[in-house]
Amino acid sequence: ITRNQAHGSPGNLLDHYAVSEIPETEIFQEVSEDQIPMLRFASSAAHVAGRKLSSSETFTWLDEHFQVRPAKLKDAADFVFLGGANHIFFHGIPYSPPDAGWPGWLFYASTHLGENGGLWRDLPAFTGYLRRCQSVLQSGEPTADALIYFPMEDIRARDEGMLPLLTIHDQAKWLWPTPFYRSAMELWNTGHPFDFVSDRLLEKAKVVNGGVQMGNVRYPVLSLPGVKRIPLESLRRVLALAENGATVVFTDGLPTDVPGFHQHAERLFQMLELLKPFAGKSGEVPYGKGRMVINPASLAKELESRGNAAESMVADGLRFVRRTHEGGFHYFIANRGTKRFSGKMRLAVPFRSAVVLDPWSEAAARTPETSGSTILLDLDAGASCIVRTFTDRMIKAAPVPKDVPTGEPLMVGGPWTLDFIAGGPSLPSARPLADTSFWTTLKDKSVTDFSGTVRYRTSMEMPVVAGSRWRLDLGDVRETARVFINGKPAGISWSPPHRMEVSELLKPGENQIEIEVTNLAANRIADLDRRGVSWKRFHEINFVGRSYKPFDASSWPTIDSGLGGPVLLQRLEK
Numbered sequence: 382i383t384r385n386q387a388h389g390s391p392g393n394l395l396d397h398y399a400v401s402e403i404p405e406t407e408i409f410q411e412v413s414e415d416q417i418p419m420l421r422f423a424s425s426a427a428h429v430a431g432r433k434l435s436s437s438e439t440f441t442w443l444d445e446h447f448q449v450r451p452a453k454l455k456d457a458a459d460f461v462f463l464g465g466a467n468h469i470f471f472h473g474i475p476y477s478p479p480d481a482g483w484p485g486w487l488f489y490a491s492t493h494l495g496e497n498g499g500l501w502r503d504l505p506a507f508t509g510y511l512r513r514c515q516s517v518l519q520s521g522e523p524t525a526d527a528l529i530y531f532p533m534e535d536i537r538a539r540d541e542g543m544l545p546l547l548t549i550h551d552q553a554k555w556l557w558p559t560p561f562y563r564s565a566m567e568l569w570n571t572g573h574p575f576d577f578v579s580d581r582l583l584e585k586a587k588v589v590n591g592g593v594q595m596g597n598v599r600y601p602v603l604s605l606p607g608v609k610r611i612p613l614e615s616l617r618r619v620l621a622l623a624e625n626g627a628t629v630v631f632t633d634g635l636p637t638d639v640p641g642f643h644q645h646a647e648r649l650f651q652m653l654e655l656l657k658p659f660a661g662k663s664g665e666v667p668y669g670k671g672r673m674v675i676n677p678a679s680l681a682k683e684l685e686s687r688g689n690a691a692e693s694m695v696a697d698g699l700r701f702v703r704r705t706h707e708g709g710f711h712y713f714i715a716n717r718g719t720k721r722f723s724g725k726m727r728l729a730v731p732f733r734s735a736v737v738l739d740p741w742s743e744a745a746a747r748t749p750e751t752s753g754s755t756i757l758l759d760l761d762a763g764a765s766c767i768v769r770t771f772t773d774r775m776i777k778a779a780p781v782p783k784d785v786p787t788g789e790p791l792m793v794g795g796p797w798t799l800d801f802i803a804g805g806p807s808l809p810s811a812r813p814l815a816d817t818s819f820w821t822t823l824k825d826k827s828v829t830d831f832s833g834t835v836r837y838r839t840s841m842e843m844p845v846v847a848g849s850r851w852r853l854d855l856g857d858v859r860e861t862a863r864v865f866i867n868g869k870p871a872g873i874s875w876s877p878p879h880r881m882e883v884s885e886l887l888k889p890g891e892n893q894i895e896i897e898v899t900n901l902a903a904n905r906i907a908d909l910d911r912r913g914v915s916w917k918r919f920h921e922i923n924f925v926g927r928s929y930k931p932f933d934a935s936s937w938p939t940i941d942s943g944l945g946g947p948v949l950l951q952r953l954e955k
Contacts, residue, residue, distance in 0.1 A: 384436050384470075388422070391544045393533045395579035398426035403468060407438035409549055410927070412453075412460045414717070418565040419552055424465020425577040428523050429585075431596030437466035440473075440492040445927045447903040448940070449492040451500060451507065451860050452763065452876035458511060459715040459765055463700045467518035469511055481918055483805065484902060489924055499832060499901035502803075503861035506741070506873035513740040517767050518713060521705040526573040526689040527630075527680070528593055528600035530619075532561055533579065534610040534640035560607025560633045564680050571681040572692035572729070574703055576600070580615040588625040591671070601689050604680055607633035610640045613648050616655055624669030630683055631675045635659060690729035697722050699760070703730070709770040716760040725755040732770035736778055740767055741875075747781040759784060761878050784852065785954040793853075793894060793948040797839045802897070804833010806905060817946030819859060821904065821939050829939050832905035837896045837944050845889040850953040855879035855896065857945030863897040882953075900942035903934070910935040 384405045387397035398404035406423035408416065420437070427435035439461050443449045458469060474495045477485030484497035494500050500507075536545055536555055547555055556562050568575045578586070578595065585595065592599040603622060605611075608631070611619075616636065623629045635656050639648045659666055663676040677683040685691060692701055698718020704711045710730050716722055728735075735756050736746035746769065750757035759781075760766060797814040809827045817837065821829050853871065855862055858879045864871040866886040874881060909916050910933055917924045917932070926932040 386438065387426075388419070389546055389548045391546055393531065393579045393581065394422045394547050395426050395429075395531055395577055396581045398423050399430040399432075399579075399582060402432060403427075403434045403436045404432065405436035405438065405470065406461070406464065406466060407441060407549065408457060408461060410442045412443070412457050414569070415557070415566070416549075416552075417464055417569050418562055419549060419556065420461060420464025420466070421565065421575070421577060424523075426582075427465070428525070428576050428598050429528075429578055429582050429595035433519060434468040435466050436468040436470050437461040437464070438472050439466075439469050440471065440494070441490050442927050443492055446487075446932060447493060447498060447901055447906050447934070449500075450876075450901070451503075454492065454500070454507060455510070455876045456763065458507075458514075459717075462514060462518060462713055463702060463715060463717075465523075465702070467515055469515070482916070484906070484916065486918060487924070489919065493902070497902060499860065499899060499903075502834060502899045503863065503873050503875060506861070506875045509743075510740050510875070513738070513743075514713060514765075514767070517711050517740075517769075518702060518704065521707075521711060522597045523576075524574060524703050524705060524710070525576050525598060525600055526684050527568060527575045527602045527604050528595065529561065529564055529568075529575055529577050530583070530603065530605045530608060530615075531577045531579050532559070532605075532608045532610070534612065535559070535608065538610055538640065564604060564606035564632060567679070567681055568684075570695065572695040572701075573681055573684055573689065578603075580612055583615060583618055586618070586622060588622055588627045588671075591626050591628070593622055593627050601687065602628045602630055602684060604630045604632065605636075606680070608636050610638045611636045611652075613639055613652055616652060620655060620668070623671040623673055626670035628671055628687065629668075629673050630677060630680060631659075631673065632677060632680055634676060692729045693727050697726075698762075699726070706769065708774055709772040712768040712770070713765065714758075714760065714768060715765040716762055719762050721762055722758065722760045724757070725752070726758045727755045728768075728770065730770060730772075732772055733774060734776040735768055735770045736776055737781055738767040738769065740765065746778050748776065748778040749781045757781075763877065782850065783954050786951050787954050788952050790854070790949040790951040791841070791843075793839065793841055793950060795839060797837050800836040800838065801828075801831065802834050802836050804831055804905075806830065806908070808833075817856070817944045817948055819941045819945050820943040821941055830904050830908040831942075832900055832902045834897055834899045835943060837898065838894070840891050840893050841950075843887050843889055843892050843950075846952070848955065850882065850884045850955060851887055852951045852953055853881055853883045854949045854951060855944065856947045856949070858898060859941045859943060859945065860901055861899050862944070865893075865895040865897075867893050883950075887950075894948075896944055896948070898942075898944050901940065903937060903940045904942065907934040907937040907939075 383401040384403040385401035404423040404426045424435040473488040473491040592601045666673045702713040795816045800811045801808045862874045872881045
């Protein structure tokens with residue numbers, strides 16, 4: 382089975398992605414929504430060719446070496462999921478021989494997820510999250526409201542005779558100025574899923590129930606946004622689809638030319654003859670069993686006028702992937718806004734019942750409150766969930782608990798004991814703390830240069846409140862945390878908000894609370910460079926930094942590490 386990153390090639394990206402069993406995209410430094418159409422090339426090729434998997438090289442250069450925080454990894458993973466990937470490829474965890482010393486062999490362009498980068502110890506929490514998300518995103522089939530034709534010939538013509546290399550790095554030149562890109566972003570921002578199709582892939586399209594069928598996906602509308610040059614064979618194919626019952630939308634006018642010099646005048650004449658019934662017209666024009674729509678005011682509004690409802694959640698900063706399952710639909714939903722979403726969320730698909738799953742946990746699904754086509758949902762900024770709808774079945778499950786605070790939170794105060802339990806360059810001695818604070822605030826070089834895991838220990842008295850629910854809020858954590866209450870594990874917290882329900886572990890009276898915090902390797906690396914220690918055991922590229930200049934951490938300031946707090950116990954409504 383082959384994976385292929387087709388971007389950067391001079392041919393039609395969709396065709397080159399679709400050749401492999403697993404089309405693979407990537408993100409490089411940026412996690413920005415203007416990159417979504419670029420990501421969709423790989424997943425579109427997978428969808429229209431009937432492939433199950435679409436891969437992504439996911440964590441390349443998210444930040445400088447040893448400084449990538451776990452929250453950035455979660456954000457990047459969610460981002461490529463939203464871009465259509467369902468098979469994440471880690472960049473990277475290189476193999477490192479035991480005699481390589483610390484930090485071992487590292488990949489030059491990557492987030493260091495291996496044993497010595499600071500993220501390894503609690504990585505199972507993150508890989509568990511990815512596994513649960515991918516188990517949904519690899520099941521069923523994708524759904525989309527529109528299939529968008531990729532105008533490769535227009536892009537070739539604009540490059541003035543040069544061979545266009547369609548790379549990720551020069552999207553501003555070849556992709557962003559196009560009506561094709563603007564149409565994709567319009568649908569993304571209005572809540573309409575979409576895929577792309579090439580001339581070659583379109584040859585396999587057929588009409589099923591008034592839509593264009595590609596692979597296992599039926600697209601209600603085929604859109605040609607601002608296409609000026611189109612191969613004669615492709616135009617004939619588009620018209621044949623409309624004649625057999627499909628809806629074809631031409632935004633920004635009809636094509637005006639055919640590509641290439643061979644018999645150009647003859648082929649142009651044939652194209653104009655084919656388009657003559659639509660010349661000078663706007664709006665809907667019946668054609669055979671289907672229809673042509675020319676120059677609509679808005680592609681999104683055109684879709685909605687034909688019964689393809691938008692997912693209105695996007696107006697609240699929520700982004701989604703929607704796929705089918707046997708009894709209904711799956712939604713992967715990520716809150717990419719800056720505020721917590723709490724309220725009713727309307728879905729574009731009909732359903733009789735729904736459940737919500739937390740991909741951070743293997744806990745059972747919960748039933749949210751529903752009313753008509755809406756469900757009640759609470760989702761923190763940066764958080765994500767899975768919603769599973771059932772079209773005809775009434776599913777019974779425990780209700781989603783209301784995370785409504787009641788009363789004032791209890792401060793988990795000091796004194797605390799700090800134990801350095803794993804890491805280096807050495808293990809500092811244990812020491813007391815009056816309250817939670819980053820261990821890097823202590824004026825001790827052996828502490829400020831330390832990278833590894835530190836245990837914060839304390840005890841507190843709990844009131845007797847029968848049947849109460851309690852949530853532990855760790856506050857500011859740098860970077861990951863394992864929590865134990867009365868010697869029993871409460872969970873691993875990978876990224877903000879660092880909160881977990883701990884009701885079953887608390888008892889009336891005295892409770893022992895231990896929080897093991899693991900930081901990044903940055904402070905220890907900076908110390909090595911300041912002391913001139915030779916640790917870069919790499920030869921092929923001399924270990925450059927994010928700007929591709931020789932790497933040197935000697936000027937880095939100390940990066941906050943540990944438990945900043947405040948640590949609170951909040952009672953919740955039953």
